[in-house]
Amino acid sequence: MIESQWVFVLAILLFLIGLYGVLVKRNLIKIVIGLMIMEYAINLVFALIGYRSEGTSPISFNGAEQNAAAIFVDPLPQALVLTAIVIGLGTTALLVSFAVRIFEKYDTFDVRKIRKLRG
């Protein structure tokens, strides 16, 4: 079995790669991809945190008490990750559509050439 903390380290590394993309890249689309990588890294971390090995679903059938030794999985992280994925879809769609509109106005994706605002 892989030591679980290494998965976390890799996920945080993924987060940092995304952050690097947002901070360093000059192309609008690459910045958007950087943000997406960050989001996915966080979702991965969160899903991993919610993972219980050999856990069962927190549902009791017919009102019967389940055996006390069973480990229940808290559905909260999964619910939040699902929500975060949907929110991520919304923000990404918005960002990409803005990138397209900016391309129509400026004829470039290069952030160095998109600077009408200064001061």
Add this chain to the structure above:
Amino acid sequence: MNLLPLFVIMPLGSAFLLPVLNRLWKGFPSWIGNIATAFLTGLSFWVIQYAAETKTFAVGGWSLANNIPIGIIMVMDGLTVLMLLVVNFIGFMATLFSVNYMEHYTDKGKYFTLFLLMIAGLNGVVLAGDLFNLFVFLEITAIASYSLVAFGVGAEELEASFKYQVLGGTASAFILLGIAFFYHATGTLNLADATNVIAGKSGSPEILFIGTLFLVGFALKAALMPFHAWLPDAHPSAPAPISAMLSGVVIKVLGVYTLIRLFFNVFGVDTIVSFKEILLFLGILSMVVGGFLALGQKDFKRLLAYSSISQIGYVIFALGIGSSLAILGALFYLISHAVFKSLLFLNSGAVVYATDSRDLNKLGGLYQKMPVTTTTAMVGSLSISGLPPMGGFWGKLVIILAAIEAGHHILAGIAVLISIVTLAYYLKVLRMVYFGVLKKAFQNIREVPFLMCFSMIVLAILSIGLGILLLPQVRDILLGPAVQVVENGIDYAKVVLGG
């Protein structure tokens, strides 16, 4: 209390009703937008009577099991009541202003839909009793305001909004990562429940790490100085009523309120080492740098945006002092800044509406043609610069007194100095926009329509009279309970769960 979900349902429902009704009659958006915000304002005045107590609402009837919350709860205490009042009242004034102002733009239906979504998100953030809902509503507000900033779809608006989205998205990512580790540390996302768990392991490295993630995320949302880059672009590019909402309300709810709630009520401000010092530092930095950058601006709305950074600095500075008097000052200044900054942005909107220009060098002499705008702008400017007996003066006075009381003499001096700088750049605005010689191009302009004047006049009267809130009898109604909530700190859990 059964009323609490109305604060979210009402604007959310109206927002989704609008695109349907908009096809039937073009007048619906303005009416529905205004009725919804007026209703919410009424509702938030009505809940003032409960400010001293803490009301909870268990969504779906999932109440406490063994004192552990298993469902979603909404919490309304003194601080929430105060923020609800600010959000909905300023929202109402902005929608009144929008009726005429938004005729410059293409689609009122979409505008009001987004506006109401933003209000729903803000109310939701303030009422949320757990981090899950707080995050979701925070994102609703953020997405609505990203689109509203770019509502003009010009090159500059799109550029500003893209910048805002990238930095806002990064902030949300940090907050979500913080929430993930928060869940890992506490096993719950309910704020009150988590408070009890955190109290047991205060000062552990894990809590410090979570605190840092949250601080970075929410400071980005609040546009504190090292994290401010998006604000001077985003706020001026938006339509004026939206600038008023963003500067007056959104940065306070998403930034300042959440910082107060998480760090004072959940983590406990003293358990996180040197958190207060960090706030003091960020506050002073925002105050000074924002103030001096505002001095040099040529664009009317951009100047106001830098001024927002500087004034938010006062609030954060006061929170950093952390004494009872300072928190009173911080919350009072938060309200009064919401009132006069939205007034000033609406003034700038009126100027843009009449002249179609926001370049300080091209404007001038508008007092001859626009008496109402000029008078209200003077009131707002003098109030924000802290001239007695305007509202802003009392706020700054309380904050500076609290700083001296706590022994921060030099910092208090800096705060006084920046208030003079504030006066300087607002006098510059008054001189270059409203007084002086009327330019030839503006010979035929007229005063803005009645509704726009009306909302400016109401806000102007409030920014003169806000000092009343500090009178002892009045203070006990609204500000007292809010200060009490912040001061109680991590007793928040007992109040929410025990009641």
